[in-house]
Amino acid sequence: MADIRNNFVGIKSPNPFWLASAPPTDKAYNVERAFKAGWGGVVWKTLGEEGPPVVNVNGPRYGAIWGADRRLLGLNNIELITDRDLYVNLREMKQVKMNWPDRALIASIMVPCEENAWKAILPLVEETGADGIELNFGCPHGMSERGMGSAVGQVPEYIEMVVRWCKQYTRMPVITKLTPNITDIRRPARAAHAGGTDAVSLINTINSITSVNLDNFSPEPSIDGKGSHGGYCGPAVKPIALNMVAEIARDPETAGLPISGIGGVTTWRDAAEFLALGAGNVQVCTAAMTYGFKIVQEMISGLSNWMDAKGHRSLDDIIGRATPNVTDWKFLNLNYIAKAHIDQDACIKCGRCHIACEDTSHQAITAFVDGKRHFEVMEDECVGCNLCVNVCPVDNCITMVPLKAGALDKRTGQKVQKTYANWTTHPNNPSAKQAAE
Amino acid sequence: MAAGQHKDGVAAGRLSSAQIKHNFDDLHPPLDHHEALVESDRCYFCYDAPCMTACPTSIDIPMFIREISTGNPLGAAKTIFDQNILGGMCARVCPTETLCEEVCVRETAEGKPVQIGRLQRYATDVAMAKKKQFYKRAKNSGKKVAVVGAGPAGLAAAHRLAMNGHAVTVFEAKKKPGGLNEFGIAAYKSVDGFAQAEVDYVTAIGGIDIKYGKALGKDIQLADLAGKHDAVFLGMGLAGVNALGAPGDKSEGVRDAVDFISELRQAKDLTKLPIGRRVVVIGGGMTAIDAAVQSKLLGAEEVTIAYRRGQEDMNASEFEQDLATANGVVIRHWVQPKKIVAKGGKVTGIELEYTASKGGKLTGTGETVTIAADQVFSAIGQQFIAQTVNGNAETLVLAGGRIKVNDEGKTSMKNVWAGGDCVKDGREDLTVAAVAAGRDAADSINRALASNGRA
Numbered sequence: 016m017a018d019i020r021n022n023f024v025g026i027k028s029p030n031p032f033w034l035a036s037a038p039p040t041d042k043a044y045n046v047e048r049a050f051k052a053g054w055g056g057v058v059w060k061t062l063g064e065e066g067p068p069v070v071n072v073n074g075p076r077y078g079a080i081w082g083a084d085r086r087l088l089g090l091n092n093i094e095l096i097t098d099r100d101l102y103v104n105l106r107e108m109k110q111v112k113m114n115w116p117d118r119a120l121i122a123s124i125m126v127p128c129e130e131n132a133w134k135a136i137l138p139l140v141e142e143t144g145a146d147g148i149e150l151n152f153g154c155p156h157g158m159s160e161r162g163m164g165s166a167v168g169q170v171p172e173y174i175e176m177v178v179r180w181c182k183q184y185t186r187m188p189v190i191t192k193l194t195p196n197i198t199d200i201r202r203p204a205r206a207a208h209a210g211g212t213d214a215v216s217l218i219n220t221i222n223s224i225t226s227v228n229l230d231n232f233s234p235e236p237s238i239d240g241k242g243s244h245g246g247y248c249g250p251a252v253k254p255i256a257l258n259m260v261a262e263i264a265r266d267p268e269t270a271g272l273p274i275s276g277i278g279g280v281t282t283w284r285d286a287a288e289f290l291a292l293g294a295g296n297v298q299v300c301t302a303a304m305t306y307g308f309k310i311v312q313e314m315i316s317g318l319s320n321w322m323d324a325k326g327h328r329s330l331d332d333i334i335g336r337a338t339p340n341v342t343d344w345k346f347l348n349l350n351y352i353a354k355a356h357i358d359q360d361a362c363i364k365c366g367r368c369h370i371a372c373e374d375t376s377h378q379a380i381t382a383f384v385d386g387k388r389h390f391e392v393m394e395d396e397c398v399g400c401n402l403c404v405n406v407c408p409v410d411n412c413i414t415m416v417p418l419k420a421g422a423l424d425k426r427t428g429q430k431v432q433k434t435y436a437n438w439t440t441h442p443n444n445p446s447a448k449q450a451a452e
Numbered sequence: 453m454a455a456g457q458h459k460d461g462v463a464a465g466r467l468s469s470a471q472i473k474h475n476f477d478d479l480h481p482p483l484d485h486h487e488a489l490v491e492s493d494r495c496y497f498c499y500d501a502p503c504m505t506a507c508p509t510s511i512d513i514p515m516f517i518r519e520i521s522t523g524n525p526l527g528a529a530k531t532i533f534d535q536n537i538l539g540g541m542c543a544r545v546c547p548t549e550t551l552c553e554e555v556c557v558r559e560t561a562e563g564k565p566v567q568i569g570r571l572q573r574y575a576t577d578v579a580m581a582k583k584k585q586f587y588k589r590a591k592n593s594g595k596k597v598a599v600v601g602a603g604p605a606g607l608a609a610a611h612r613l614a615m616n617g618h619a620v621t622v623f624e625a626k627k628k629p630g631g632l633n634e635f636g637i638a639a640y641k642s643v644d645g646f647a648q649a650e651v652d653y654v655t656a657i658g659g660i661d662i663k664y665g666k667a668l669g670k671d672i673q674l675a676d677l678a679g680k681h682d683a684v685f686l687g688m689g690l691a692g693v694n695a696l697g698a699p700g701d702k703s704e705g706v707r708d709a710v711d712f713i714s715e716l717r718q719a720k721d722l723t724k725l726p727i728g729r730r731v732v733v734i735g736g737g738m739t740a741i742d743a744a745v746q747s748k749l750l751g752a753e754e755v756t757i758a759y760r761r762g763q764e765d766m767n768a769s770e771f772e773q774d775l776a777t778a779n780g781v782v783i784r785h786w787v788q789p790k791k792i793v794a795k796g797g798k799v800t801g802i803e804l805e806y807t808a809s810k811g812g813k814l815t816g817t818g819e820t821v822t823i824a825a826d827q828v829f830s831a832i833g834q835q836f837i838a839q840t841v842n843g844n845a846e847t848l849v850l851a852g853g854r855i856k857v858n859d860e861g862k863t864s865m866k867n868v869w870a871g872g873d874c875v876k877d878g879r880e881d882l883t884v885a886a887v888a889a890g891r892d893a894a895d896s897i898n899r900a901l902a903s904n905g906r907a
Contacts, residue, residue: 082493083490083521084490084493085486363557363558364498364557364560365498365499365557366500367496367498367499370499382499388500408496409561
């Protein structure tokens with residue numbers, strides 16, 4: 016049986032599934048329910064500084080996009096940090112941590128970019144017995160207009176500065192939560208690293224408008240006919256999050272920096288992918304908000320069973336295993352040649368591969384053969400682009416088959432080379448290094 | 453309920469009115485908005501879609517389903533009506549299981565085709581509920597066209613002709629329009645007076661005048677019509693029924709299934725419609741199934757379909773056969789009627805002879821079985837009555853006992869076209885095929901009128 020216990024920057028939890036700082040972790044009632052359901056840890060809903068709490072809008076906070084059966088694909092929100100009194104939160108955190116000593120409890124914090132503000136709140140949080148803190152430099156809506164959240168996360172110098180303060184004023188591990196609303200995720204990660212952060216967590220939500228009401232032309236979610244950009248999350252953002260996690264994991268400047276992976280984790284498989292790309296654990300929100308806390312049980316059993324099936328004994332066996340395989344385009348092997356192959360027994364003859372290839376790609380799939388509807392790859396035209404695989408509704412009907420070294424590529428008339436060769440040495444590349452004559 | 457069902461002979465009121473209402477409810481209830489979205493999402497939007505090829509009216513099915521899925525049911529309805537102005541009825545009565553849905557790639561993939569018929573109904577229902585008319589009449593062409601029969605073929609032709617600016621007069625033998633849609637289809641396939649509502653929707657384009665009680669060969673003559681109109685379209689279907697031809701078939705209780713279905717469709721109160729305690733239906737087509745199932749739904753205790761060949765030879769689709777057996781109808785194969793057993797002139801049973809196929813030829817084996825029956829319905833096919841079109845003028849050439857037409861639906865007479873069941877062409881005897889024939893003949897008429905003034 017695989018061991019899925021998690022040790023993230025010294026914070027131990029029975030599994031790598033944490034609930035992200037968000038509505039599900041706003042109070043003891045929810046967090047108790049989450050722990051009962053089996054969650055390994057929670058990052059408590061972001062605390063603000065002492066004083067009158069923030070107020071939220073009193074209309075819709077969430078917008079969404081759906082698949083045809085109302086399957087929720089993407090969610091956005093304009094909810095702010097906790098709107099409950101700081102001391103109520105602290106009291107509840109302390110009690111919950113006492114009740115659940117084996118679970119991770121992290122405090123998410125967002126206070127103004129002033130040293131005193133951080134200096135004031137950190138001891139209060141420490142007193143709760145929380146296992147660590149997460150610096151909310153991510154939220155893209157509302158608080159960012161007041162110079163907090165993503166307004167900090169978008170300025171690497173501020174990140175470094177605040178992280179330094181936190182490392183100075185608390186013994187608790189510091190996790191810096193990053194916003195994806197930047198052009199290069201490595202810059203804020205490097206800044207957090209330079210400031211001495213123990214880890215980064217990402218991604219926070221993405222600036223978004225989920226839809227526009229075509230009756231009154233209000234963006235959704237609509238507050239009295241107006242809308243504001245909200246933070247986008249859920250399954251739709253996972254590919255963006257995976258890439259950002261990988262970018263940090265493979266950056267020489269931040270290599271080895273622990274990462275808590277966030278962004279559309281919905282199933283054990285999503286979690287395993289984040290871990291493989293270098294995340295030390297994952298945080299979940301939208302999936303819980305869609306289906307409730309029980310989903311963690313599927314995540315636990317799914318991850319364990321996959322690890323057992325593959326012979327992985329602990330999380331360390333899988334964390335970062337895919338990271339070395341993420342590379343720059345220029346290093347991809349141009350001598351790797353694959354051709355699409357259609358399994359005629361599996362083919363249901365919908366013709367989508369044909370029309371996709373015919374209209375938008377390389378005219379490499381037949382529609383008729385001997386007067387009959389028949390979809391077959393013409394290898395002399397196929398560039399191996401994989402579009403047909405992606406539009407085919409039947410699993411494994413179309414596969415990409417690599418040509419063996421020495422085989423003839425009918426498209427180019429060339430034999431497949433067994434050597435690896437990439438763009439850096441390709442003759443068409445003006446900056447290619449010339450091989451010595 | 454039991455008391456009514458066990459009443460001997462032919463009697464009305466076998467079931468309570470509540471039970472009757474339930475029994476004759478929509479066979480396939482309409483999809484609601486969400487169901488339509490979910491179902492439409494199952495469509496793969498195939499290239500060169502097999503469903504479209506299988507549709508006798510060539511509706512662009514993937515396109516209308518995509519329009520439904522994007523919340524554009526009016527666009528979907530227009531895509532349907534462009535090809536088939538009776539798309540609403542076809543959505544209800546088409547044997548989709550042997551047409552579009554049979555070849556759906558989802559059928560290939562998982563044995564569960566996209567429910568094309570129900571989606572088509574969803575879209576057309578939306579448009580008809582809004583009374584949305586998609587077509588405007590072209591400028592008055594000054595041409596007059598006569599259409600004989602207000603059934604599917606005639607209505608499709610009339611609509612297309614009116615659209616092209618011609619003045620259309622439809623001559624209908626009955627007192628009501630719709631043809632088989634109104635008189636010949638099982639009640640649970642067309643509830644709430646849909647056939648009439650559809651006629652109203654189709655004729656709302658204008659330029660279509662329907663004259664009732666005008667039977668060809670009786671009240672009106674082909675030669676007159678052809679003389680007084682620029683073109684004539686014949687779409688009067690099959691008025692004759694094949695006789696059972698078994699001794700005793702004149703006994704009380706022996707009846708043609710077509711008449712029974714027609715009476716049932718027109719009945720105001722089905723609890724007043726008499727039905728036998730034991731009913732035998734002779735035949736293997738849709739009419740046999742419709743008669744048998746509706747007998748059962750009226751409360752007949754035992755209903756048997758007797759068919760002279762095997763299950764695979766039945767014209768009724770597998771779905772229809774299953775519908776019958778699911779409703780408690782017993783289907784017996786390889787038996788043919790030998791004699792109607794009667795007592796005091798009333799049917800008491802039927803003697804059936806077993807049959808066998810020898811070298812492709814059907815023969816009786818000599819062995820017989822007699823089953824009790826209070827009513828025997830004959831559903832062994834209909835025929836074209838040639839006298840209605842011939843006899844007083846130029847003779848229409850027939851083929852296989854029906855009107856002979858060319859690829860465009862043109863008959864041997866100069867300005868006369870024909871389509872639907874009264875015609876011998878490559879099309880099946882289906883509502884949807886009649887619509888296609890009417891539409892195509894109308895296009896042909898339109899081309900002829902445009903090119904030389906008078907066809």
